Amino acid sequence: MDTVSHIIFGLGLGALAQIDPMISTNSTLSTAVIVGTVVGSNAPDFDFFYRLKGKSTYYRNHRGWSHSLPAIPSWSILTTAAILPFFAGSSISHMFFWILLSVTLHVLLDLFNVNGTQALRPFSKKWLSLDFLPLIDPYIIMLHVLGFSLLPFFETGRTFTFIYLAMFIYLLVRLTTTQFTKWMLKQHFKNSLRIKMITKTSPFQWDVIIETNQDFLFGFYSTGELRIQHTFSKKVDYPGLVIDSSQNPEVESFLRSTHFAYPFVQKRKSGYFIYWKDLRFRSKKFFPKLAIMLISLDYQNQVSYTGKLTSIKHYKRVIKKLETSIK
Template identity: 70%
Template sequence: MDTVSHVIFGFGLGALAQIDPVISSDSTLSTAVLIGSVVGSNAPDVDFMYRLKGKSCYFRNHRGLSHSLPAIPILSLLLSTFILILFPGTSFSHLFFWTLLAVTFHVLFDIFNVNGTQALRPFSLKWISLDFLPLVDPYIIMIHILGFSLLPFYPPGSVFSIIYLGIAFYLLIRLISALLLKRKLKLHFSNALQIKLIPKTAPFKWSVLIETDMDFLFGSYSQGDLWVEHTFSKKIDYPELVLYSSKDPKVDYFLRSTHYAYPFVQKRKSGYFIYWKDLRFRNKKFFPKLAIMFISLDNQKQVSYSGKLFSIKHYKKVMKDLAASIK
């Protein structure tokens, strides 16, 4: 989920905590729990500090250790201890419980979307994603806003008990829908090596990535119908250059952040552009998350880029900058 959604969840959990009479009857504890739930809802994203080492380093490490099993209690304990210093005498057990719940919610909701996390570290480096929630879900945000609008009229604990029951039901429906769709597609595409669902904002609408031995199929699914919009052959041109490019630090960091990157090579007069595109994210035939490496014909000049392109204009600027840096 995005930062705004995590913050909203933090305030929602702070309101839900008021269902506990120990918290609702103590204004100091209520404030401490609210701070713990809001900050805890964003605590795993402390790995934003990797940006200080560059975007490539951030892509490699984001949603890794800070979203792992050991990190959940550690972050919760550290945060609760710090808040307790600011609010001495408050109940540590209550503060820790709601902070822990907030941190856990953050990791869970990151697992629910297409990016996933390495939640099982250090036992496994596998990325876990359940693929049934979009990165930003407006329905969850709107349900929270509805709950906040009712707080002046009804007890916050009761309001958000109902709000979160509604959200749990919504999540269950989306999860079941994703599981049934994937099962249906696997039966139809029996030769598929893997099928990846990318949930759209509207419920029951999906972008679909299907990998076979020969190619990738990209399509959209809605109302029981699948439209295959275009395909890419899995044939790789200039495999030696592709292998060489994968060892570039920026490209390597990018490849470590996704198992859905695929290389495309474009030959020009001055050399070769190798594009590693994350196939999960696309707008028609435009793939915004990618790594690009240029290798001159004589192999003497090399330059690379990795990141997210926000538009065709941004893509052209990146290509222009790369071209300028090799002159």
């Protein structure tokens, strides 16, 4: 989820914590818990400092150790220790419990969307994602806004108990419908290798990627109907260049962040363009998240780009810059 959503969750958990009389009757502890849940709800994303070392380092590490099993208690302890000096006399156990809950909820929410996390580190480096929440969920945000708007009229802790109960039911419906739809698609596409569900804003609509031995099928599923919009053949031109490009440090880091990157090769006057497109993110036939590598026609020079393209104009600027750099 995005930073704003995590902040909203932090405030919501701070409000929910008021169900505890020890917190609601102690203004210092109450403030400490609210500050702690807001900071804790964002703590796993403090790995954005990897950006200072470049995109390749960020792709390699984001949502890795920072969202792992050991990171949950570690972030909770660090956050509690950082906040405690500003709220002398506050109950450490109460602060730690709610901060731990906020950190845990952050990791779970990121696990629920298409990006996923390496939540099972150090036992597994596999990327896990349950694919039943969009990156920004307006319904969850509206539930929180409703809860905040009711605070002048009702008791804070009880209000957010009902808000979070409603949210739990909503998440359960999202999870159930996504898994059931995926199961139905697997029954129909029995020869598929993988099926990826990319949740849309509506709880009952998904973009779908179906991988077979021969190709990738891209479709849209809604109201019991799947519409295949286009396909990509898995045949790869210049396989040797593709292998070479995958060993480039920036491209390798990009590939570590997704299991749904696939190469496309295009020969131009300036050289060979190898596009590693993250198939999970698309707008029709445009894939904005990718790694691009340009290898000169004599194989002596290469340049690369990794990141997210915001438009066709942005794409053309990147291509022109790569072509200029290799001359």
